[in-house]
Amino acid sequence: MANPCTVPDAPSTRPTITHVIFDMDGLLLDTEKFYTEVQEIILARYNKTFDWSLKAKMMGKKAIEAARVFVEETGISDSLSAEDFLLEREEMLRTMFPTSELMPGASRLIRHLHANGIPICVATGSHRRHFELKTQRHGELFSLMHHIVLGDDPEVKQGKPSPDVFLAAAKRFEGGPVDPQKILVFEDAPSGVLAAKNAGMSVVMVPDPRLDSSFHQTADQVLSSLMDFNPSEWSLPPFDKAAN
Ligand SMILES: O=P(O)(O)OC[C@H](O)CO
Numbered sequence: 001m002a003n004p005c006t007v008p009d010a011p012s013t014r015p016t017i018t019h020v021i022f023d024m025d026g027l028l029l030d031t032e033k034f035y036t037e038v039q040e041i042i043l044a045r046y047n048k049t050f051d052w053s054l055k056a057k058m059m060g061k062k063a064i065e066a067a068r069v070f071v072e073e074t075g076i077s078d079s080l081s082a083e084d085f086l087l088e089r090e091e092m093l094r095t096m097f098p099t100s101e102l103m104p105g106a107s108r109l110i111r112h113l114h115a116n117g118i119p120i121c122v123a124t125g126s127h128r129r130h131f132e133l134k135t136q137r138h139g140e141l142f143s144l145m146h147h148i149v150l151g152d153d154p155e156v157k158q159g160k161p162s163p164d165v166f167l168a169a170a171k172r173f174e175g176g177p178v179d180p181q182k183i184l185v186f187e188d189a190p191s192g193v194l195a196a197k198n199a200g201m202s203v204v205m206v207p208d209p210r211l212d213s214s215f216h217q218t219a220d221q222v223l224s225s226l227m228d229f230n231p232s233e234w235s236l237p238p239f240d241k242a243a244n
């Protein structure tokens, strides 16, 4: 089992990476905490508690897919439909998302890859309306992405762990589709790590420390923070020492 900061594969056995895909929620932005908070509030009404085993099943998925998991796994589907759950949490999320902050190391890594000509993009389960709210204060950084694939994109038939969103992202790079073996994905969610592997890509997982470590096994590398990423281990240009 891979623990944070361990390296399951020796760097020499890794494929040469030419393109990078970033997940968004919980990886670039600290938005997972908002979902957790509203879900705790809603479940408290039913005298139930929200825990990280349920969180692990929901995170990374499209909204309606995560909503179905929520009402079914907690046994409240007779009282609250997945659709009504989404309506109820929407009011709270709408005010929270514009306060989103960048995760540690996100800005440094995005700017570094962009400055060195490595094509980068975002592949998120978030739909357009939420994406706009979450990135309101981060437009300049997200403008460095070659493209952004959202959960409500017509090509994304199924959310993560389906590979749809990552395969659509690979297609849209200049001269695409890019060979999945040359793509490195950064993810925080178990469903996202699986989606990247299902797409045939390499994946660096940066999980929340509260996530059970059994979910680390599928990733090619597990880090505690994007700050710990070493581009040289993935045949990517090294950070400029003077800039660190
Ligand atoms: O982690 P992302 O960026 O795929 O987003 C998925 C959901 O919107 C939040 O779990």
Ligand SMILES: [Mg+2]
Pocket: 023, 024, 025, 026, 027, 059, 060, 187, 188, 189, 192
């Ligand atoms: Mg995520």
